[in-house]
Amino acid sequence: MDLPTDKELEERGIATNWNLRKPPLNLREDFKDRGLQIIVKLANIHLTPDNSEYAGGTWHVEGQLNEHICATALYYYDCVNITESRLAFRQQSSPPDRLDILYRQSWHKWLDDVYGFANEDATVQYVGDVRTQQGRLLTFPNIFQHRVEPFELEDPTQPGHRKILALFLVDPHIRVISSANVPCQRRDWWGEELERSRALPGKLPLEMKQEILSNMEDGDFPMSFKEAKKLRMELMEERKRYGGMQDRQFSDAFFSLCEH
Structure with a gap:
């Protein structure tokens, strides 16, 4: 029996285009008019003979919900006098339906091979790790x-460091408040601009102008360097709490074959 041709199938209203591949993604072309939003971060780890080991970072996903980060790029531009450093990855997995699994009771070794986790374990799969060498x-x-996995000084008598440039891509379909919407917040820059533009009375002595600027209270806009450091510490503490909560939720789902 001959199989029907595509044309005959289409005449019967049966789809013949089974190409389910997604079209290639081209951010440059798709968002050339709207543009992309990037969050930029510099992160350095410095080690000294007195503090020669980095114990490793915590498991985390970048950002919080309001930042809408969808992808990350990390450039390792400077690594000096440190042992091999690696970045490890893991992902959350939906637990399989144990009623659909046929196996010999009490034999669980296959679970790790097939699903990446053990019986009575969190449904988190370790994906692997990548060497983070300079220039990568x-x-x-x-x-x-x-x-970030642990590393240490290669020569413990000399200092060393690892420096990276991190670029976080905001979901291109969502616009977030950025530096395009927020004016400069540095009080010292604001004071310099006032002096340059002569917004303060020109006949006032320099000492009096500086006194006016220095008497601005914290909480006023723009902010002082001291207040900026305080807000930075508050932000870091908030992210730490959020990261801990996120990690607990990430590891909250457990799988059990529930054998009796």
Whole structure:
């Protein structure tokens, strides 16, 4: 029996286009008019002979919900006098339906081979790790938890460091408040601009102008360097709490074959 042709199938109203591949993604072309939003971060780890080991980071996904980070790019531009450093990845997995699994009772070794986790374990799969050598650029979607693995000084008598440039891509379909919407917040820059533009009375002595600026209270706009450091510490503490909550939720789902 001959199989029907595509044309005959289409005449019967049966779809013949089974190409389910998604079209290629081209951010440059798709968002050339709207533009992209990037969150920029510099992160350095410095080690000294008195503090020669980095114990490793915590498992985390970048950002919080209001930042809408969808992908991360990390450029390792300077690594000096440190041992091999690696970035590890893991992901959350939906637990399989144990009623659909046929196996010999009390034999669970296959679970780790098939699903990446053990019986009575969290449904978190370890994806692997990547060496983070100088000059390397890593990009990955913001669906993985990742963690910096421990490293130490190669020569413990000399200082060393690892420096990276991090670029976080905001979901291109969502616009967030950015530096395009927020004016300069540095009080020292604001004071310099006032002096340059002569917004303060020109006949006032320099000492009096400086006194006017220095008497601005914290909480006023723009902010002082002291207040900026305080807000930075509050932000870091908030992210730490959020990261801990996120990690607990990430590891909250457990799988059990529930054998009796």
